[in-house]
Amino acid sequence: MKKDMVDMVFEGLLRIGDDNLILGHRTSEWCGHAPTLEEDLALPNIALDLIGHAQALYSIAIQLKSDYNHEDQLAFLRLEHQYKNLLLVEQENGHFGNTILRLFYFSTYMKYFWEQVSINCFFKKLKEFAEKAFLETSYHSKYSSQWVITLGDGTEESNKKMLEAVSNMEPFIGELFDNDEFADISFKNKFLPKPSSIFKNWEKEVKNVLKKGKLNLPEILLKKNGGRKGEHSEIFGFLLSDLQYMQRAFPNSKW
Amino acid sequence: MKQNNDKAWNALRELTDPELPFLTLEDLGVIRSIKIKNKNHVITISPTYIGCPAISVIESKIKNRLKKLGIHARVEKSFSPPWTTDWISSKGRKKLEEFGIAPPQLKKNGYLQVASANKVKCPQCSSFSTEKVSEFGSTACKSLYRCLQCKEPFDHFKCI
Numbered sequence: 001m002k003k004d005m006v007d008m009v010f011e012g013l014l015r016i017g018d019d020n021l022i023l024g025h026r027t028s029e030w031c032g033h034a035p036t037l038e039e040d041l042a043l044p045n046i047a048l049d050l051i052g053h054a055q056a057l058y059s060i061a062i063q064l065k066s067d068y069n070h071e072d073q074l075a076f077l078r079l080e081h082q083y084k085n086l087l088l089v090e091q092e093n094g095h096f097g098n099t100i101l102r103l104f105y106f107s108t109y110m111k112y113f114w115e116q117v118s119i120n121c122f123f124k125k126l127k128e129f130a131e132k133a134f135l136e137t138s139y140h141s142k143y144s145s146q147w148v149i150t151l152g153d154g155t156e157e158s159n160k161k162m163l164e165a166v167s168n169m170e171p172f173i174g175e176l177f178d179n180d181e182f183a184d185i186s187f188k189n190k191f192l193p194k195p196s197s198i199f200k201n202w203e204k205e206v207k208n209v210l211k212k213g214k215l216n217l218p219e220i221l222l223k224k225n226g227g228r229k230g231e232h233s234e235i236f237g238f239l240l241s242d243l244q245y246m247q248r249a250f251p252n253s254k255w
Numbered sequence: 256m257k258q259n260n261d262k263a264w265n266a267l268r269e270l271t272d273p274e275l276p277f278l279t280l281e282d283l284g285v286i287r288s289i290k291i292k293n294k295n296h297v298i299t300i301s302p303t304y305i306g307c308p309a310i311s312v313i314e315s316k317i318k319n320r321l322k323k324l325g326i327h328a329r330v331e332k333s334f335s336p337p338w339t340t341d342w343i344s345s346k347g348r349k350k351l352e353e354f355g356i357a358p359p360q361l362k363k364n365g366y367l368q369v370a371s372a373n374k375v376k377c378p379q380c381s382s383f384s385t386e387k388v389s390e391f392g393s394t395a396c397k398s399l400y401r402c403l404q405c406k407e408p409f410d411h412f413k414c415i
Contacts (some may be wrong), residue, residue, distance in 0.1 A: 041392060045391040045394075
C-alpha cells in the first residue's frame with residue numbers, strides 16, 4: 001500500500017476503534033450499578049463486545065505502522081487530542097434511559113456502517129471483520145431498541161426520562177453523519193462508506209422505534225462536532241484519566 | 256503432510272472451551288483449518304465473539320497441546336465467513352441441552368427472525384412454554400430465559 005493509503009486506512013481504523021473503545025468504557029461504568037441484575041449482566045457484556053471491537057481494530061492498525069508494537073499503546077497512551085471518537089460516545093452516562101438511547105443510536109448506526117463495509121471495502125482485513133461486527137452490532141441495536149420502546153411507552157415517569165434522553169442526544173447526532181475531507185477521500189478509495197449515506201436507513205429505523213415508544217426524533221437544529229479532529233468535551237479528560245490509570249501508573253503492565 | 260495434519264487435528268479436536276468445559280473445539284466448530292507453511296503449523300480459528308475473553312485461552316491451549324507433540328504452531332483468527340451458531344455440531348447441541356443450556360436454533364430463515372421467534376425449549380422439562388428474561392446472560396454468548404412450566408431459569412445459547 002502507498003503511504004497516503006496507509007495513512008488513510010490508519011486514520012479510519014482509529015476513528016472507529018476510538019468510538020468503540022470510548023463507548024465500551026462508558027458502558028462498563030454501569031458494572032455493579034444497573035437497575036436490575038439482568039441489566040448488570042447485559043451492559044458489561046455489551047461493553048466487552050465494544051472493547052473487543054476496538055482491540056481488533058487497533059491490532060489491525062498497528063500492523064500498518066512501525067511506531068507501534070502493541071494495541072495498548074493506542075488504547076491507553078495517547079493524549080486527548082489524539083483520540084478521534086465522536087462526541088456522542090464520550091458523554092456522561094446519565095440515567096439508564098439515557099445510556100440505552102445512546103447505545104440504540106450508535107449501534108443502529110454501526111449496523112448499517114458495517115453492512116456497507118462488508119460489501120464495499122477494498123481493505124480485506126476490515127471487510128472480513130465487518131461481516132462479524134455486523135452480527136454483533138445488530139444484536140446490540142435490537143436489545144437497546146426494546147428498552148427504548150419499553151421505557152418510552154412505560155409509565156409517565158419513564159416516558160419523561162426518555163424525553164429527556166432524546167433531547168440530551170440531539171446536539172450529538174449530526175456528527176455521526178458528517179462528511180469531512182477524510183470521509184470523501186476514503187469513500188473515493190472504496191474504504192469506508194460516506195457517513196451521510198447511512199442517515200436514510202438510520203433515520204427510518206430510529207423513527208420507527210421511537211414512535212413505538214411514544215417518542216419523536218427531533219429535527220436536528222443544533223449540531224456539535226469536533227471529535228473527529230480531536231476536539232473533545234471537557235469531561236473527556238476525566239474519562240481518559242480513569243481509562244489510562246493502570247498504564248500510566250504501571251507502564252507496560254499486563255493482566 | 257496429510258498425516259501430520261491428521262495428528263494435529265486429532266490432538267486439537269478434543270480440547271475444550273474454557274467457559275463451556277463440556278464442549279470440545281470440534282463441537283463448537285471454531286477450528287477452521289490446519290495448514291503447514293514453512294514447516295510450521297498455522298491453525299486458523301473463528302472466534303465466536305470478537306471480544307470473547309475465551310479466545311486467548313483457546314489460542315494458548317492450542318499452542319501448548321501441539322508443543323507437547325513437538326509441533327510449532329501459530330494461531331490466526333479469521334472473521335470471514337463469520338462464525339455462527341449454525342456451526343455448532345448436533346453432538347454439541349445435545350451436550351448443551353444435557354448441561355442445562357438451551358441450544359441455539361438453526362438460523363436458516365434469517366438470524367434475528369429466528370432469535371425472536373422465542374420457541375425455546377426448556378432444557379429441564381422440555382416445555383416450549385418459556386419466556387426471555389434478558390438478551391444477555393452470564394457470558395457474551397448466552398441469553399437468559401425462564402420456564403413457565405417448571406419455573407426454572409435457564410441459559411439459552413444466543414443465535415448469531
